Amino acid sequence: MAELLSSIKETVDFLQNEGVGKVEVGLILGSGLGELAEEIEEAVKIPYKNIPHFPQSTVVGHAGQLVYGKLAGKQVLAMQGRFHFYEGYPMEKVTYPVRVMAALKAEGVIVTNACGGVNETFTPGDLMLITDQINFTGTNPLIGKNEDELGPRFPDMSHAFTPEWQDAAQKSADELDVFLKSGVYMGFSGPTYETPAEVRMARIMGADAVGMSTVPEVIVAVHSGLKVLGISCITNLAAGMQNDLNHAEVVATTERVKATFKQLVKKCLENLS
Secondary structure, eight states: HHHHHHHHHHHHHHHHHTOOHHHHHHEEEOOGGGGGGGGOOEEEEEEEGSSTTOOOOSSSOOOOOOEEEEEEEEEEEESSSSSOOTTOOOOHTTTTHHHHHHHTTEEEEEEEEEEEOOEEEEETTTTEEEEEEESSSSOOOOOOOOOOOTTSSSSSOOOOOOOHHHHHHHHHHHHOOOEEEEEEEEEOOOSOOOHHHHHHHHHHOOOOOOOSSHHHHHHHHHHTTTTEEEEEEEEEEEESSSOOOHHHHHHHHHHHHHHHHHHHHHHHHHHHH
């Protein structure tokens, strides 16, 4: 854990030397959603491969760079592409960028993803405000020795997604006349899509959507004392609800709704306090 603290400091020093200053909100942009970072003003772009201790993103639709600058009046640090447990990275690496955002004194993070709809009222292209999550990855990023400097041994997950930020998101959707669904996100390890039986299980357990990201990042954000807002793009119906599943459909659906998604995130940034 002392090694982690040292790595975080080295990464932060590097980013600050590259021009990263005050960070108000961190943005984690999922599959097909990274284009929002292209709208950041006075942008400083830093490829992951150049950043000390950062892993590399290997998924189609993930550009693989940090973008720092101003968006909708806020100083943001955006991840164009995230890291996944299924890529073979340990949870410490998957969640490392959140640790760095916390060390840069961000107030909170907006986490986005592309996911499968489990709720039978959802349709591909819907946007869903994440109200809670279920960790079904089979592990937890906080397993191991706890470093009190980073957060408490037993963080309270009662309000993992900050209620005030959820209110700001709903207000933003109303202002834009965007119908924003809401629900519980259930995180699996991947990389296989869920089986129809697993989807039925997820529905019984109270999930509205399933995916392969977000949950570890949110756990570490809460551990780090960050506020959290989560928005999912329902890119497909989960297994057993449509004929087949493929990543191309995920990217295609996010492409179709990206204009609305970008508008919503920017309006959320304006309304966050």
